[in-house]
Amino acid sequence: MAVCIAVIAKENYPLYIRSIPTENELKFHYTVHTSLDVVDEKISAMGKALVDQRELYLGLLYPTEDYKVYGYVTNSKVKFVMVVDSSNTALRDNEIRSMFRKLHNSYTDIMCNPFYNPGDRIHSRAFDNMVTSMMMQVC
């Protein structure tokens, strides 16, 4: 499923990015970077729209022949970007949403850690484990 998961801060710098096939890491980094444009577009489009889960989940940002990119933004403009391999039988939207929800929950757990300064790179092992679980299940 997820071949790459990235957490982008409000200022659009990455807090956490991890890819499974490490050899193509740079490609995924680039993909995530370009997807930020789409994310911003969607965010601005929503504008004043009701803030609810639906809005947090941006959905498919853009598909390519190899993979699809999904986006999710929190209320504090922290973005989660997930790159999913297209070959995987299309993951249902609900699954993607649940994955983002888990990501969000883990992220909030990190935030609760007083030793974590918002804006720092995320080094939490628990977060890593959760991301690994999400990526592993994909592969």
Add this chain to the structure above:
Amino acid sequence: MEGLTLSEAEQRYYCDLFSYCDTESTKKVASSGRVLELFRAAQLPNDVVMQIMELCGATRLGYFGRSQFYIALKLVAVAQTGLPLRVESLNTVKDLPLPRFVVSKNEQESRHTALYSSDADNPASYSGVIPPPPGRIQVKKGSVSHDAVQQRTSADQQESTSPVVSPQQSPPTSPHTWRKHNRHPSGGNNERPLAGPGPFWAPFSEAQPGSSTTSDPIWSGHSPPPHQENWVSFADTPPTSALLTMHPASVQDQTTVRTVASATTANEIRRQSSSYDDPWKITDEQRQYYVNQFKTIQPDLNGFIPGSAAKEFFTKSKLPILELSHIWELSDFDKDGALTLDEFCAAFHLVVARKNGYDLPEKLPESLMPKLIDLEDSAVVPVISEAGEQTGEVGYASSPAEAPPSKSPSMPSLNQTWPELNQSSEDTAIVHPVPIRMTPSKIHMQEMELKRTGSDHANPTSPLLVKPPDLPEENKMSSSVKFTAGNTVTDGYSSSDSYTSDPEQIGSTVTRQRSHSGTSPDNTAPPPPPPRPHQSHSRSSSLDMNRSFSVTPGQQQAGVVAYPPAVPPRPQPSQGPGPHVHRPVDAEGLIAHTSTSPQQIPEQPNFADFSQFEAFAVSGVNKEEEDEIETHSEVLQVEKPSDSASSLRVAKADGRVEDKAPANVPTNAGKGTTPLAPPPKPIRRRLKSEDELRPEAEEHTQKTGVIAAVLASQPSIPRSVGKDKKAIQASIRRNKETNTVLARLNSELQQQLKDVLEERISLEVQLEQLRPFSHL
């Protein structure tokens, strides 16, 4: 570490020794306890051993890695040859004999050392040398299962000094070995750590006193390492802390932070770290210390330490932020950003462990899980389940849930509006005390009404009559629509004293409503559709409602299903609000039901009433019907494929107003007027509506007068049931019609509202979806 070149023999020997010391088979770290024993066996003065340990870097690292071990061994050899210990000597001293390890503590040890020394230079004998030491070590050390290999010999040495410092507190026998086994959670080892786990202790204990006493003087040579003091300061509670044995040099930093407890107590604590069955178990003294520390931050033991305060506190321990962050992750069980006493103790314990060289676990050890009981149980392995669950529950409840799974966005509006509509519809529509079941209710109610026939007619009809007239005029608001629908209906009713007259109006309205809902108007016209299971099935109920509508032209159209011809009419108000209260689907069902009532009317004598309805509807509700149709179509669109709804509407409209369908979407807002027709289920209603519309049209006109008559005759219906069947039926029909009309109106209005809302949402969604494409 300086590069260490070992000869082959040395390599082998060291490797064997390392394996020997690698009690935990980590292949990387030698058990510090074993290493310590080994060094002791080297018969080197303590200070030399200390020096060796420092040089090899074990002190720095806190454990004996393979390289450290090798270096240490080499240094031992260097020392044994009498050369000064220098780092340079590692590689410069050539032809260094292999280090000799003499076990002088007991016969076994001596035997082993003999083996060692004898075979020191013989590679082949290494294997022979090796086995004995384990036995020796075992004897000496008792349980070899050091869980944490990081027990440094330095720490041991330092700890060994602790008995010197506080000899009275712990038997001097225990110092080293005991320290090494500190990790073993042998709780009762305060006195005689040797008495701890395993049979090994026994032989060792015998040997220990002697050996330890001998070792004591050796160790006593060491000045109390600052670590002790650190630990002492760190733990101002009476001795027990098993972790005290661990003190790494970094603990020194904690002296500044922690209150300095008596060195003796600290030593004792360190010494009594034998409570190490579970390496993470907190001893009583430790716990007490933690609790005291907790109090300094938060006097209330049941309170929380906020994250910031905890951060400050633990930062003083000088652990790297990353590790502190991990410790926090482990210990903040409920992820609430604050530490309870248990969590604080766990965190503190982890900090101490980490400072003593233990690696942080990936998951919180069981013994550190927050307990429910804070103060009572300390060293006992806490019952995690209760405490953890409770704290966890509390914590999770308070933990921020930023991404709570929410329902699908498409539903909320509908779901939210339904209860509101229900309430409103009930309030507005119900005049009759008859309870209304909102969802599948229509059919049920209609049936009830059909059965009742008599008294209900009068009452329900009146409100029904009141409502319809307003329908045509007002738009959009369900309540207003309801009222209007009701008014129109009532007007229709009032226009005719009996249902016979009303049916026409009602019928018209019903038909119109049916056109909206798709069921009611149609139901009346054609022969009643085959009985459907009423109640609880919105769709079926919708059909039934149609039937009931048709059946109860004279009645208030309350009955949802008029399967049996004699279904007593439901109180009309119940019918009225009923359909409106449903969710869009249900409303449709209701409306369908209401529409069924008119449909059923033809089957029954009540059918005549429907014509009243229709006439009434036609008269007063034409516009509203259009609106209703459109609104219904909107509602349907929202809930179901709009096509069906619009087609439904169209179908219905064909009966009366044929141009309404196209205007469905745009005119949603105000339409929902036809009081009788709840948003029709697309397909069924379509069929029915088509069928019903035509006959209804006919009937309505006829029934308008009938309805009025029925209404008037309602009170008399029960009496005349047996006698004036026609009157009864008419009244029944009238009531039914009224009910259905009102119900339909209610539901339609509600649906319209919901439809509008849903449309809005869908449009918004579409807009959002379209936006990215616009950019591409």
